[in-house]
Amino acid sequence: MTPKVEVRAEGHAALAPPRRPGPCALVIFGASGDLAHRKLVPALYELARANLLPERFAVVGFARRALSPETFREGLREAVSRHARTRPFDERVWERLAPRIDYVSGDYDDADSFGALAARLGEVDARLGTGGNRLHYLSVPPDAFGSILVRLREAHLVHPPAGEGPWSRVILEKPFGRDLASARMLNRLVGDVLDESQAYRIDHYLGKETVQNLLVFRFGNSVFEPIWNRKYVDHVQITAAESIGVEKRGRFYDEVGVLRDIVQNHLLQVLALCAMEPPISFVPEEIRNQRVQVFRALRPVGGGEVPHETVRAQYRGYREEPDVARDSRTPTYCALRVWIDSWRWQGVPFYLRAGKRLGRRTTEVSIHFQPIPLCLFGREDACLQTEPNVLTVRIQPDEGIALRFASKVPGDELAVSNVSMDFSYARAFEVEPPEAYEKLLLDAMRGDPTLFARRDDVEEAWEFVTPILEAWDADRESPIAAYEPGSAGPPEADALLRRDGRGWVPLRA
Numbered sequence: 001m002t003p004k005v006e007v008r009a010e011g012h013a014a015l016a017p018p019r020r021p022g023p024c025a026l027v028i029f030g031a032s033g034d035l036a037h038r039k040l041v042p043a044l045y046e047l048a049r050a051n052l053l054p055e056r057f058a059v060v061g062f063a064r065r066a067l068s069p070e071t072f073r074e075g076l077r078e079a080v081s082r083h084a085r086t087r088p089f090d091e092r093v094w095e096r097l098a099p100r101i102d103y104v105s106g107d108y109d110d111a112d113s114f115g116a117l118a119a120r121l122g123e124v125d126a127r128l129g130t131g132g133n134r135l136h137y138l139s140v141p142p143d144a145f146g147s148i149l150v151r152l153r154e155a156h157l158v159h160p161p162a163g164e165g166p167w168s169r170v171i172l173e174k175p176f177g178r179d180l181a182s183a184r185m186l187n188r189l190v191g192d193v194l195d196e197s198q199a200y201r202i203d204h205y206l207g208k209e210t211v212q213n214l215l216v217f218r219f220g221n222s223v224f225e226p227i228w229n230r231k232y233v234d235h236v237q238i239t240a241a242e243s244i245g246v247e248k249r250g251r252f253y254d255e256v257g258v259l260r261d262i263v264q265n266h267l268l269q270v271l272a273l274c275a276m277e278p279p280i281s282f283v284p285e286e287i288r289n290q291r292v293q294v295f296r297a298l299r300p301v302g303g304g305e306v307p308h309e310t311v312r313a314q315y316r317g318y319r320e321e322p323d324v325a326r327d328s329r330t331p332t333y334c335a336l337r338v339w340i341d342s343w344r345w346q347g348v349p350f351y352l353r354a355g356k357r358l359g360r361r362t363t364e365v366s367i368h369f370q371p372i373p374l375c376l377f378g379r380e381d382a383c384l385q386t387e388p389n390v391l392t393v394r395i396q397p398d399e400g401i402a403l404r405f406a407s408k409v410p411g412d413e414l415a416v417s418n419v420s421m422d423f424s425y426a427r428a429f430e431v432e433p434p435e436a437y438e439k440l441l442l443d444a445m446r447g448d449p450t451l452f453a454r455r456d457d458v459e460e461a462w463e464f465v466t467p468i469l470e471a472w473d474a475d476r477e478s479p480i481a482a483y484e485p486g487s488a489g490p491p492e493a494d495a496l497l498r499r500d501g502r503g504w505v506p507l508r509a
Contacts, residue, residue, distance in 0.1 A: 021131030021260075021445035023056035023131040024167075025124050027117070027157075029148055030139035030309075031061025031072070031103065035173070037079035040137065040506075041101075043437035045080045048097045049090060049224040052442060056129040061103040062117055068177045072103035085435050096153050098127060108140065111148040114155040121157065132166030134158070135444055139173050142186055149193040161195055169283070169440045171444055174265055175256065176453070179469060180462040186454050200444050201453040205266040207443075209425060210399040212451070213288070214273045214365075217393070217401065224391075225278075233389065235367040236274060237499075238267050240354040241507055245315065245485070246332070247344065250323035257330040259472075262354040264465045269453070271350060274365055275340055284450040288457060295460035302467030310468055311335040313481035313490040315357040329480055330358045331472070335493040337500075341415070350495060351504070357485040357509040363395040365473075387418055392505075397432050400424040 026044075028036050061072055077098065082090040082321040090120055094205035101282070104120050106113025124130055134157055138145055152158045158168040165356050172190065177183030190199050205211055227233070246253040253261065255310045272291040279286035301309045319328050333355030340350065369389040390404040402422045425433045443451060487495075488507040497503055 023054050024133035024135055025058040025130040027060045027136045030064050032063040032065040035139045040084050041076045041436045042083045045084050046438050049093045051499050056132050058124045058128050059101045066105045069103040073098050073101050099464045108144045114151040118155045129277050134168040137171045146189040154191050169198045176458055180466040182464045183458055203265045204268055204436040206451040207440040208435035209393055210395045218463045228350045233348055234368045234370045236350045238352045240363045241358040244356045246321050250321045254324045254328055254330045258334050258354050267352050288448050288454050293458050297340045297342045298464045301340050306471035309337045309491045311496055313483050315485050316482055335490050335496055359488050365393040367391040373419045
């Protein structure tokens with residue numbers, strides 16, 4: 001076992017004190033669904049607990065299900081008590097938040113329903129002073145985006161940006177399309193109603209504390225930025241492993257698969273933060289510009305190259321899951337070798353893997369540095385024990401950063417051991433990192449789009465992924481690899497790296 005050196009925080013100062021957003025009303029479409037109950041409203045509860053919500057604030061749920069506001073609030077209270085990040089549940093916080101929660105039932109393509117919503121929001125403005133500012137959260141399938149946006153415009157619940165007047169913004173949940181063509185179609189629908197500055201395409205991975213810390217870690221430490229390039233980095237591994245299967249999402253997952261569900265959005269966004277050039281400032285658009293440049297530099301993979309650069313697999317038993325087709329070819333695991341054709345990263349492979357029913361749940365980035373050019377210790381056994389340095393950024397669970405380096409073992413003999421210098425957010429700062437939706441909801445209320453995907457961002461990512469999907473769909477003859485539940489994945493994924501003389505970071509249980 002690699003010895004660990006704990007790292008402690010030496011005090012910290014924020015660049016600026018936390019800024020509470022101005023007055024607004026949050027409208028959640030699909031408010032009777034799972035996301036609102038498990039993530040969105042618990043996130044609002046945590047923001048209320050931390051006194052980060054606007055002083056003048058309201059939540060209005062909108063869904064097809066007929067519920068009274070009282071029944072809706074009671075269901076949310078039960079959900080928050082189960083899913084809130086902090087324990088125990090604080091009844092006083094809920095009593096402050098609950099009177100600000102309302103509900104309207106209606107159809108997503110019914111003008112009268114949106115008229116009722118507009119009337120209720122007018123009452124909320126008068127009662128709570130939310131000032132006509134609207135943040136609409138579309139927690140609905142993408143095929144409902146168009147009708148909701150049109151009805152919002154007709155009901156005057158969204159309007160063009162107007163200087164100092166009331167603002168309106170829309171958060172759009174993933175999946176944002178199934179391929180490049182459908183993503184472009186959705187973007188056209190959004191563009192017909194909204195200015196791009198009003199569209200907030202959410203990817204909750206970008207709200208995770210350690211993902212955000214990638215920027216600070218890279219650009220706030222002069223030790224690392226000079227070696228963050230092809231001269232010193234041998235390769236990069238990005239992993240998103242889940243120990244659970246598809247659970248009750250069989251029908252959805254069988255239509256989507258792991259490449260659409262995880263790689264196209266989450267892992268490519270993490271890759272972009274790892275590989276982007278320094279922005280000229282931390283202004284949101286400068287950061288987003290650099291992320292898009294990474295996507296534009298991705299070397300295309302298509303046609304005959306796909307079998308050599310990718311692996312797809314299913315865990316054994318997937319086809320017996322509820323609502324999954326018995327002849328399904330949908331991958332629950334994939335691995336890719338990705339190249340970035342840029343001055344900084346030319347020749348450095350990025351290996352991506354994601355899958356369900358693997359040995360453990362983890363999302364992490366491992367930067368593997370070049371091995372030492374010459375062993376100077378004079379003893380073969382000491383040289384064999386000297387492994388290349390690895391910097392690991394743990395995104396979940398136990399968010400933190402670890403650096404592996406070589407050290408002499410105390411004693412008379414020359415013995416070398418690998419040591420891990422480990423920084424944990426929870427242990428170092430003695431506080432649990434906030435959930436991603438807490439940060440993203442707060443940023444959307446503030447009008448900060450840094451951690452949201454832009455139109456060209458989404459389309460460039462789909463342009464890379466779509467040829468792989470098309471090649472997989474066209475190949476109906478090649479068998480899909482299989483792997484055992486609880487394993488590290490299929491042997492074919494190991495072979496992908498072994499061809500290059502490398503191996504995956506172990507997925508230890």
